[in-house]
Amino acid sequence: MGNLKEIRRRISSVSNTKQITRAMKLVSAAKLRRAQEAAMGGRAFSERLGKVLTRVSANLPETFSHPLLEARTEISRRTIVVIAGERGLCGAYNTNVTKAVIAAELPSEQELEFVAIGRRAVSSVKSQGWELKASFEGMSEDAGAWPISEMVEALVEDFIEGRSDEVVIYYTKFVSAMTQVVEREVLLPFAGAATGAATGEVSAEKAELETNEAGAAKFDPRPEEVFERLVPLVIKNKVTQAGLESKASEHAARMSAMDSATRNAEELTDKLRLYYNRARQSAITTELIDIVGGAEAQK
Secondary structure, eight states: OHHHHHHHHHHHHHHHHHHHHHHHHHHHHHHHHHHHHHHHHHHHHHHHHHHHHHHHHHTSOTTOOOGGGOOOSSOOEEEEEEEOOSSOOSTTHHHHHHHHHHHHHSSOSSEEEEEEESHHHHHHHHHHTOEEEEEEOSOOSOGGGSOHHHHHHHHHHHHHTTSOSEEEEEEEEEOOSSOEEEEEEEEESOOTTOOOOOOSOGGGGOOOOEEOTTSOEEOSSOHHHHHHHHHHHHHHHHHHHHHHHHHHHHHHHHHHHHHHHHHHHHHHHHHHHHHHHHHHHHHHHHHHHHHHHHHHHHO
16 A cells, blocks of 8 residues: 555656646746747848848948958957856757857867856856856846847947957747757957847937939938947847847747646656556455455365
């Protein structure tokens, strides 16, 4: 009977775990819908912003230069921005980012410094013994509320002052609820008319685009001024979009992981119940044999 009690205890424990994982799956599914909408909205804004930047870039004079466009002939120090989650229980989501960094950056001839966004990113950087330049933990579920301006201003200043020769970002791009891909993107030097992500307003740039009789673009203020204001905005948007993509990917990965855990718990419960029934039947059979044997002995 003691064995039967232990099996019943395990069945109860697994059933409770199944209820928890099912609830976490439903919560992640709800969060995923919101995060996916935010990521898709960011992509739409990114595309529009990219078109504006392309149009402005096409009207820049050939002699135009900008400190954020200057590629270094030799990269001796690289700053790596890593975005991961605040929590675990999301499958390989967090570890995949670390693996991607290790595969692409190590071993490296450049000095590496890291800006970690998310508690799991911070712990990964520390566990690998990498140089942690800045860390951001306890981040909001809404990537648009992150201190992006603070991050980007520090990165831009270090690049202009020569303390960093290149800035790259690692994040997980949302493809579908079942597929998420780790991406590596260069933030600095700025790649011309590359598109960025989306929170903020282009109206802050005060760019009024018109088409004159000859079909050429007319700018007020001048294209140079518009471009100089657009570049920091696009870089901030790139980081914001990376955050939006990462949050959607995290919720998708957690939903998938909890769904798998729920199914595993159901399978284990079925096996335990089958084992329990067999053990109970065996115990009953043993008792019957003892009773029959005792009765026969008294004859």
